[in-house]
Every structure is written in structure tokens, then in C-alpha cells.
Amino acid sequence: MPEIAGWFERGHFPRELAKELGGLGLLGMHLHGYGCAGTNAVSYGLACLELEAGDSGFRSFVSVQGSLAMFPIWKYGSEEQKRRWLPPMAAGEVVGCFGLTEPDFGSNPAGMRTSARRDGGDWLLSGTKMWITNGGIADLAVVWARSDQGVRGFLVPTDTPGFSTRDIDRKLSLRASVTSELVLDDCRLPDDAVLPQVSGMRGPLSCLDEARYGIVWGSMGAARACFASALQYATTRVQFDRPIGGFQLTQQKLADMLVELSKGTLLALHLGRMKDQGLLTPQQTSLGKLNNVREALQIARSARTILGANGVTLEYPVIRHANNLESVLTYEGTSEVHSLILGQALTGLNAFQ
Numbered sequence: 001m002p003e004i005a006g007w008f009e010r011g012h013f014p015r016e017l018a019k020e021l022g023g024l025g026l027l028g029m030h031l032h033g034y035g036c037a038g039t040n041a042v043s044y045g046l047a048c049l050e051l052e053a054g055d056s057g058f059r060s061f062v063s064v065q066g067s068l069a070m071f072p073i074w075k076y077g078s079e080e081q082k083r084r085w086l087p088p089m090a091a092g093e094v095v096g097c098f099g100l101t102e103p104d105f106g107s108n109p110a111g112m113r114t115s116a117r118r119d120g121g122d123w124l125l126s127g128t129k130m131w132i133t134n135g136g137i138a139d140l141a142v143v144w145a146r147s148d149q150g151v152r153g154f155l156v157p158t159d160t161p162g163f164s165t166r167d168i169d170r171k172l173s174l175r176a177s178v179t180s181e182l183v184l185d186d187c188r189l190p191d192d193a194v195l196p197q198v199s200g201m202r203g204p205l206s207c208l209d210e211a212r213y214g215i216v217w218g219s220m221g222a223a224r225a226c227f228a229s230a231l232q233y234a235t236t237r238v239q240f241d242r243p244i245g246g247f248q249l250t251q252q253k254l255a256d257m258l259v260e261l262s263k264g265t266l267l268a269l270h271l272g273r274m275k276d277q278g279l280l281t282p283q284q285t286s287l288g289k290l291n292n293v294r295e296a297l298q299i300a301r302s303a304r305t306i307l308g309a310n311g312v313t314l315e316y317p318v319i320r321h322a323n324n325l326e327s328v329l330t331y332e333g334t335s336e337v338h339s340l341i342l343g344q345a346l347t348g349l350n351a352f353q
């Protein structure tokens with residue numbers, strides 16, 4: 001916490017903390033075996049909440065490593081792939097990333113152009129992935145590519161010839177998180193680089209569902225930090241000879257924030273308990289992600305007003321969280337996409353196309 005404002009300002013993610021996060025058992029925390037902590041879904045959610053109360057960039061790192069890079073190996077990988085990659089990833093020695101989005105295919109990843117074609121017993125991967133968290137610091141990229149067998153997942157060590165990255169520098173959100181473009185220029189991979197147990201969009205979409213679950217919790221952590229900051233400020237900042245928390249309009253804002261924070265946190269807990277019972281559906285996860293990120297952003301904006309001019313500086317965490325939540329609203333399915341998922345579940349009608 002003492003460092004985060006500076007990291008955000010400098011646009012820096014301290015990669016060395018990966019091992020510390022691993023040492024705490026936070027990487028692949030809800031996966032079982034292969035060096036993972038094997039906790040239940042509620043515990044994983046609580047960890048996401050506490051991490052994101054610090055900064056969404058750290059929860060993003062943990063989500064990508066555990067839910068987007070380790071989960072597909074754990075769920076769809078061969079025994080050999082699991083043994084090779086999962087223990088060092090759980091320890092934070094190997095950093096992973098997840099390459100699905102492309103410059104021209106964000107909300108519609110099924111249109112991807114990245115291709116995997118056979119060359120003798122090998123695979124050749126070509127294409128560009130965009131907006132990839134951890135891309136520039138990753139040792140292993142899980143890349144989704146179109147092949148003659150449909151969309152397949154590939155494990156691409158980042159020192160593979162033809163693989164390169166370029167960090168996206170000028171973003172004003174999630175600054176304490178690395179976001180990169182991945183370029184694959186005829187990357188030659190052995191036959192066993194493919195995840196054997198899945199084909200089609202079911203593979204990447206199931207990973208996103210895992211990561212979204214963490215966001216349902218994490219967003220409430222960011223909201224809690226904003227609420228706490230605004231409450232503290234409201235009781236100490238004096239205007240018109242009394243603390244601004246003594247004005248009814250400020251109390252209205254604080255009460256509304258508390259109500260949504262409580263509802264969202266209880267929703268996360270309820271969905272987490274359902275996940276632990278194996279009952280949680282992707283549509284319910286969408287509902288949680290849509291509501292909690294939207295409300296977290298509203299709480300952050302409302303908290304920002306209570307802090308007045310101080311609310312726009314990095315001396316307080318609020319504007320940092322508000323800016324971060326703009327990315328959280330967009331990634332892992334935009335709020336519009338989650339509305340359409342719910343609309344389809346309600347009506348049986350697909351409004352995506």
C-alpha cells in the first residue's frame with residue numbers, strides 16, 4: 001500500500017512481487033494439486049477482494065495468472081503440461097498471460113484471425129493479440145488460435161523465435177499492470193504445445209468465466225477502499241464550521257454507497273457459495289460482474305465528489321480506483337456484453353448479431 005500510488009504514477013508493475021504473491025498461495029489459489037493452494041471459491045473471492053482494495057492491477061495479475069493462464073492448463077492440459085507448468089506458476093517463478101483479444105476482435109473473439117497450421121509434426125502460429133495483461137513480463141503465453149480443428153489453445157514459451165511483445169504505455173487506467181500486444185510471426189511449436197482436452201470457443205470462454213468470478217469480488221474491494229476513504233474524509237474535512245459528513249447531502253451519498261457495497265458483497269458471497277456447491281452458471285457470474293463493477297464505479301465516482309479537489313490527486317486512493325474500474329468495466333466482457341448475456345437468458349433471443 002505505501003508504494004502503490006507511485007507505481008501507478010510511474011506505470012510500473014513490480015514483477016518481483018510475483019514470488020511473494022506465490023508464497024502467499026494466491027496464484028492458482030482455487031486449483032487443486034500441482035503446488036496450488038486448493039482453497040474453495042469463497043476464499044479465492046475474499047483474496048481477490050482484499051487485493052483489489054489495494055489496486056485492481058494486483059487483482060488483475062492474480063486473476064490472469066490463476067484463472068486465465070493456470071486454469072486452462074489445469075482443466076484442459078495433459079498430465080505432462082500440468083507437471084511442467086503449474087508448480088512454477090503457483091510459486092510465481094513463471095508468469096503467464098492469456099492471449100484472446102485481437103486488434104479487430106474484442107467483444108467478438110470468435111472472429112479471431114490468429115492461425116495455427118500444421119507443418120510436419122509441428123504447429124506454426126501467426127497473428128496479433130492485443131490488450132494482453134502481463135504480456136510483456138510473461139514467460140508463458142496461453143494463445144487461442146484458429147486451426148483446421150477449430151479454435152485451440154496453445155502454450156507458447158515467450159522465448160519462442162518469432163514471438164515478440166510491445167507494451168501499451170499511455171493508458172490512464174490499470175497503470176500498475178502491464179498490458180501488451182503479442183506478435184506471433186510463424187512461431188514454431190511442437191505437437192504437444194496444444195491443450196489436448198478442449199477445442200472451440202468453449203475453451204477461452206470457460207477461462208473468462210473463472211476470471212469474471214474473481215472480479216465479482218474484487219470490484220467490491222475497490223469500492224470498499226473508496227467508501228472508507230470518503231467516510232474518513234467526511235468526518236475530518238470542515239466546511240461552514242462543521243465536518244462535511246454532518247451535511248445531509250453527504251450522508252445521503254455515504255448511505256447509498258454503503259447500501260450498494262453491502263448488496264454487492266453479499267451477492268459475491270452468495271455466488272461464491274453456489275460455486276462451491278457446483279451450482280453457479282455463467283449467466284449468474286455475468287449478473288454479478290455486471291452489477292458489482294457498475295456499482296463499484298458509481299461508488300468510486302461518488303466518493304470522489306466527497307473528497308472535492310483532493311479527490312483528483314494520488315494522495316488518496318479514490319481516483320486511482322475509479323480509473324482502474326473503467327478497465328474492469330470493459331475487460332472480461334464489457335457491461336454491454338453481460339447485459340446481452342442476461343437478455344438472451346431471459347428471452348431466449350440472441351441480440352449479439
Ligand SMILES: Cc1cc2nc3c(=O)[nH]c(=O)nc-3n(C[C@H](O)[C@H](O)[C@H](O)COP(=O)(O)OP(=O)(O)OC[C@H]3O[C@@H](n4cnc5c(N)ncnc54)[C@H](O)[C@@H]3O)c2cc1C
Pocket residue numbers: 064098099100101105106107108130131132133134173174179327330331332333334335336337340351352353
Ligand atoms: C487493461 C486491459 C487489460 C486487458 N487484458 C486482456 C487479457 O489479458 N487478455 C485478453 O485476451 N484481453 C484483454 N483485454 C481486452 C478486453 O477483453 C477487451 O477490451 C474487451 O473484450 C472489449 O473489446 P474491445 O476493447 O475491442 O471493444 P469492442 O468489442 O470494440 O467494443 C466497443 C464497444 O462496443 C460495444 N459492443 C460490442 N459489440 C456489441 C454488441 N453486439 N452489442 C452492443 N454493444 C456492443 C462494447 O460493449 C463496447 O462498449 C484487456 C483490456 C484492457 C482494457
